[in-house]
Amino acid sequence: MVVPKGFNLARLLDILKRQSEWISGQKNKYRQMRKSLRPDTINLRAINQAWKVHYVKESTETLSITENPHLTLMVRGQVDDAISIARILNRWLHRKARIMLGDWLNTLSHEQSAVPAVIASGM
Numbered sequence: 331m332v333v334p335k336g337f338n339l340a341r342l343l344d345i346l347k348r349q350s351e352w353i354s355g356q357k358n359k360y361r362q363m364r365k366s367l368r369p370d371t372i373n374l375r376a377i378n379q380a381w382k383v384h385y386v387k388e389s390t391e392t393l394s395i396t397e398n399p400h401l402t403l404m405v406r407g408q409v410d411d412a413i414s415i416a417r418i419l420n421r422w423l424h425r426k427a428r429i430m431l432g433d434w435l436n437t438l439s440h441e442q443s444a445v446p447a448v449i450a451s452g453m
Contacts, residue, residue, distance in 0.1 A: 367412040372403070372419065377430055383419070385409040393418045 333342065346353070372381045379401055386406045393407035395418050403422065409415060 364412045367416040368409075369419070372423070374426070385415075395419070395422050 331342070333339070368385070370383055372383060373379075374381070381401045381403050383403045383405060386404060387409050388406050390407045393405060393409070393411075393414055396404045396406070398404055403419075405415060405418065407414075
């Protein structure tokens with residue numbers, strides 16, 4: 331809690347009581363936001379896959395993500411950092427999309443007897 335210099339701290343408790351409902355609402359919004367940035371499942375409807383995501387807290391500075399059998403992702407590292415979790419999951423999702431799109435375009439080109447499509451991996 332930050333209050334202006336010279337603020338009468340005796341008034342602080344009264345202000346907190348009057349604003350308790352708003353404070354609770356803001357805390358709930360924050361929890362929901364953090365939960366959405368750290369999902370338990372990622373549904374890829376276009377390819378009919380639902381990936382389970384497991385988080386393992388480790389003392390390493392960086393996060394790592396590993397695909398395991400049975401559509402399971404393991405995220406390891408500082409898993410309490412919701413923003414970093416969102417970034418690593420988005421990177422994984424973009425890589426997955428490039429792979430799936432490349433496979434789909436190659437299949438489609440063979441079906442159409444066209445020259446195979448090549449997608450450059452920007453990663």
